[in-house]
Amino acid sequence: MKIVGVAACTAGIAHTYIAREKLMKGAQARGHEIHVETQGTIGIENKLIQEQIQSADLVILAVDIKIGGEERFKNKKIVRVPTATVIKAPVQFMEKVEKELSVSK
Numbered sequence: 776m777k778i779v780g781v782a783a784c785t786a787g788i789a790h791t792y793i794a795r796e797k798l799m800k801g802a803q804a805r806g807h808e809i810h811v812e813t814q815g816t817i818g819i820e821n822k823l824i825q826e827q828i829q830s831a832d833l834v835i836l837a838v839d840i841k842i843g844g845e846e847r848f849k850n851k852k853i854v855r856v857p858t859a860t861v862i863k864a865p866v867q868f869m870e871k872v873e874k875e876l877s878v879s880k
Contacts, residue, residue: 787815801865
């Protein structure tokens with residue numbers, strides 16, 4: 776599965792980057808292709824490009840705040856979770872997402 780995502784915490788520092796790393800590791804461990812941008816105190820990093828968004832099967836928003844540019848994901852399947860969810864159990868989170876997606880097909 777191709778996944779894009781955004782990670783953003785309230786302070787925009789540590790949890791943002793930890794969530795990005797864990798989300799990427801969890802998805803890769805399950806065999807998925809993933810690209811994740813961060814939105815924090817220093818702005819947007821690893822900004823998603825339109826081609827990545829268009830080819831994505833799923834958008835994961837690991838966010839604790841309102842993010843900018845959410846309209847880019849219009850007409851995409853979106854899973855929204857707090858950063859703590861992907862930080863604590865990234866592989867289990869991905870397994871749950873996979874299960875929910877297979878049920879909704």
